[in-house]
Amino acid sequence: MPKQITPEFSRIVKTDEQVAKKNKISIEANEKERVALAERFELVAINSLTAELTITTAGNGEVTLRGPLHADIVQRCVTTLEPVPELVDDEVEVLFSPHISEEDLPSNPDDLDDLSEEELMALLDQPEPLVDGKIDVGEVVSQYLAVAMNPYPRTDGAEMPDEAGAKDEVEERPNPFAKLAGLKEQLEKKN
Template sequence: MPEQITPEFSRIVNTDEQVGKKSKIEIEANEKEREALAERFELIAINSLKATLTTTTAGNGEVTLRGPMHADIVQRCVATLEPVPETIEDEVEVLFSPHVSEDDLPSNPDDLDDLSEEELMALLDQPEPLVDGKIDVGEVVAQFLAVAMNPYPRKDGAKVADVVKSEDEEERPNPFAKLAGLKDKLEKKN
């Protein structure tokens, strides 16, 4: 059995008592949780992370989790490694079902290799498993943050070419120029 890891930002909601009801949940990560999430996502900092979510439980036991999420993060520029602040506004929406088992889902990326495009799309549309009527809404928000942030943050005006070329590289002689000179000398001897 795989080892259970406790998420950095965990807020467990028990949906068993909410059949046919809507419940509003406001969550906000504290400083320690934001620092741990920043380390997990390899960010410089997460200055704020909060969400206002509504859970709606249907008669068949399925639960819809929906609502806005807000985060202020700081990443490293992909070109200069300087800090790049980013504000993220996203809408969380997930359907959980007690009729879906974690055993029905692929356990590793290799399991997806043999699936057709239609099968992959069906997996994306499939509800998340609802185990024992509990949802970790904090982890759901953390996962939405990970998907919503810019994968290639760039500081205004930063160019990759400016970073790649350094003064030392510009002054170094071209090794192929030496080979061309050697070739000329050999041809003159013959």
């Protein structure tokens, strides 16, 4: 049986116990959770992480989780490794369905290799499984943060090294076999 992983920022909502069809919740990661998430995402720090979410339950049992998330994070510059602060604002929107099971979804990345583009797009549009009427809204917010933050943070003025220039430098180095070719020509002229 696979080992159960406990998310760093976990807020379980039991949708089957909700009285109203629409509920609003506010969640905020505490210091310990922010430190653990920063380690998970290889960040310098997460100074704040909050979300204001609306949970709406439809008559067919499907649940929509929607609302803004806000985070104040610090990453490392991809060129200088200096700290780069970033404010992340994103909109969470996920549909959960009790009619989808985890077995219906690919279990590892290799399962996606043989799928067509249309099949991949259909997977993206498919609802997430709603298991036992529970949603970990903290983990959902964490995943949205991971996708929303800048994948290539840079300090002001920092630029990526010019790879084309590096290739030119390699090509400009003398070819050690060029001397042998010249020596061969000289020997042939003498004969």
